[in-house]
Amino acid sequence: MTLESPTRTTLAGQVGEFVTAARITDVPADVRERARHLILDAVGLAFASTAYGFPAVALDALSTFGGGDHPVLGMAERLSPRDAAVLNGVLIHGMDFDDTHIPAVTHVSAAALPAALSAATSAGASSADMLLAYILGIEVSARVGIGGAGSFHDVGFHPTAVAGAFGAAVAAGKILGLDADRLGAAQGVVGSMSAGLLEFLQDGSWTKRLHPGWAAMSGLTAASFARAGWSGPPAVYEGRFGLYNTHLAGRESNPGAVGEALGSTWELMRTAVKPYPICHFIHAFADAVLTLRPEIGSTEITEIRCAIHPVPSKVVCEPAEAKWAPRDEYDAKFSLPFVVSAALVRGRFGLAELEDDALADATILGMAQKVRVREDPDSAFPAAYSGAVEIELADGRVLRHREQVNRGHDERPLTNAEIVAKYRETIGRVADDATADRVQQAVLSLGEDGHTAADFAEACRA
Numbered sequence: 001m002t003l004e005s006p007t008r009t010t011l012a013g014q015v016g017e018f019v020t021a022a023r024i025t026d027v028p029a030d031v032r033e034r035a036r037h038l039i040l041d042a043v044g045l046a047f048a049s050t051a052y053g054f055p056a057v058a059l060d061a062l063s064t065f066g067g068g069d070h071p072v073l074g075m076a077e078r079l080s081p082r083d084a085a086v087l088n089g090v091l092i093h094g095m096d097f098d099d100t101h102i103p104a105v106t107h108v109s110a111a112a113l114p115a116a117l118s119a120a121t122s123a124g125a126s127s128a129d130m131l132l133a134y135i136l137g138i139e140v141s142a143r144v145g146i147g148g149a150g151s152f153h154d155v156g157f158h159p160t161a162v163a164g165a166f167g168a169a170v171a172a173g174k175i176l177g178l179d180a181d182r183l184g185a186a187q188g189v190v191g192s193m194s195a196g197l198l199e200f201l202q203d204g205s206w207t208k209r210l211h212p213g214w215a216a217m218s219g220l221t222a223a224s225f226a227r228a229g230w231s232g233p234p235a236v237y238e239g240r241f242g243l244y245n246t247h248l249a250g251r252e253s254n255p256g257a258v259g260e261a262l263g264s265t266w267e268l269m270r271t272a273v274k275p276y277p278i279c280h281f282i283h284a285f286a287d288a289v290l291t292l293r294p295e296i297g298s299t300e301i302t303e304i305r306c307a308i309h310p311v312p313s314k315v316v317c318e319p320a321e322a323k324w325a326p327r328d329e330y331d332a333k334f335s336l337p338f339v340v341s342a343a344l345v346r347g348r349f350g351l352a353e354l355e356d357d358a359l360a361d362a363t364i365l366g367m368a369q370k371v372r373v374r375e376d377p378d379s380a381f382p383a384a385y386s387g388a389v390e391i392e393l394a395d396g397r398v399l400r401h402r403e404q405v406n407r408g409h410d411e412r413p414l415t416n417a418e419i420v421a422k423y424r425e426t427i428g429r430v431a432d433d434a435t436a437d438r439v440q441q442a443v444l445s446l447g448e449d450g451h452t453a454a455d456f457a458e459a460c461r462a
Contacts, residue, residue, distance in 0.1 A: 188232020
C-alpha cells in the first residue's frame with residue numbers, strides 16, 4: 001500500500017501529515033524485515049561497545065542526573081528515558097561500525113532507534129509501534145541528510161547529528177500520538193537543537209560518539225514540548241533562517257528532498273550495513289587493496305596511490321599527522337593511509353586491526369608512509385563512496401583496482417544472512433550464545449509477537 005502524498009505547503013507540514021497517517025501495515029513487508037535486521041545490527045554493536053572504555057565514562061556522566069527505570073542496551077544499568085537514549089546512541093555508534101544511509105551520509109539507526117525505544121517504552125507502546133516509529137525516523141533522517149547534497153561534511157557539520165535530530169523528533173512524536181500540526185512543531189523545535197561539529201577530527205576527541213544519542217534526546221525533548229503546545233517555526237527546513245540556509249549557506253542543497261516520495265520510496269532500503277569497523281568513506285579502499293593483495297606476492301611495494309573525492313578526503317586524510325600515524329583507535333578508524341596499510345600487511349581489517357598492537361605495528365606504519373592521495377574526478381560521491389587504488393611494485397608492475405560503488409551500498413547490499421553473521425560476531429565478543437539467541441529472537445520478531453516495547457528493551461539488556 002502507498003500512502004497518499006501529503007498536501008501541506010511547508011516541508012515540516014508534509015512530513016507531519018505523512019507520519020500521522022502512517023500505519024505499520026502501510027510499510028511493505030520487505031521494508032519491515034530489513035528494518036528488523038538493521039536493528040539487530042545496531043543492538044549487536046551496542047553489546048560489543050560495552051567491552052570498551054567510553055560507555056563507562058558516558059554512564060558516569062549521565063548518572064550525575066539521577067537514575068531511572070529505563071533499560072540500556074547491552075548493560076545492566078537503568079536510566080531515565082532521555083538519558084538511556086543518549087547512552088544507547090553512544091553504544092550503537094561508539095565503534096563507528098553502525099549503518100549509514102549512503103546518499104544522506106548519515107548513521108540513521110543510531111539516533112532513530114534510541115528515540116523510538118525510549119518513547120515507546122515510556123508510553124507502554126507495542127513493539128509494532130516502536131518498529132513503525134523507528135522506520136519513520138529513518139525515513140525522515142535520510143531525507144534531511146539527502147537534502148544536504150553531501151555538503152554538511154564540507155562545512156564541518158556531522159549529518160548524523162543534524163539529520164538524526166529531526167528523525168528522532170518524528171519517531172518520538174509518532175509514539176506520543178501527535179497530530180500533523182504538532183509533529184510539524186516538533187520538527188521546528190528540534191531544528192534549534194540540530195548540530196554536531198566535526199572538530200573531533202583534529203584531535204580524536206570523543207564528541208562524535210555522543211552525536212546520535214544527543215540527537216535522540218533532542219528529538220524526545222522536542223516532541224514532548226510540541227505535545228505540550230510549544231510552537232516551532234513551520235519553515236524549519238526551507239525558511240530564510242531554516243536548516244539549509246543556515247547550516248549550508250551558499251552551498252549546494254536540496255531542501256525539497258525532505259518531502260519527496262514519502263510513503264512510496266522507502267529510504268530505509270538504501271541504508272548500508274558496514275562490513276568494516278571504520279569510516280564508511282574508506283570501505284571501498286579496504287576492498288580494493290584486499291582484492292589486489294594476492295597479486296603482490298613477496299614483491300616490495302614502492303608506492304600506494306589512492307584517489308578519493310575531496311569532501312570525504314577532508315575526513316579521512318586530514319590532518320595528515322593524525323592520518324599517517326594515528327594516535328589511537330578512533331584516529332585509525334578515520335585514517336585512509338592506516339586502513340589501507342593494515343589491510344595490506346594483515347590481509348584483513350576487523351576490530352583486531354584497531355587494537356594497540358596494530359596501532360604500534362612498525363610494518364603497518366611504515367607501509368602507511370608509502371600512501372599518496374589524490375583527487376578522484378570519477379568518484380560517485382555522495383551517491384556512493386568510491387575508492388581507486390594503484391599499487392606500484394619494485395619489479396615495475398602497477399596494480400590497479402577501482403571500487404566505484406562501496407560494498408554494503410543498496411546496489412551491493414549485505415544480505416540479511418550476512419547481517420545476522422555480523423551480529424553473531426559482534427555480540428559474541430561480550431555475550432554467550434544463550435544471550436545472543438535471546439536478543440536475536442526479540443529483534444527479529446519485532447512487531448509480530450504481540451509484545452511491548454518494554455518487553456523488547458528487557459530482552460536486550462545484559
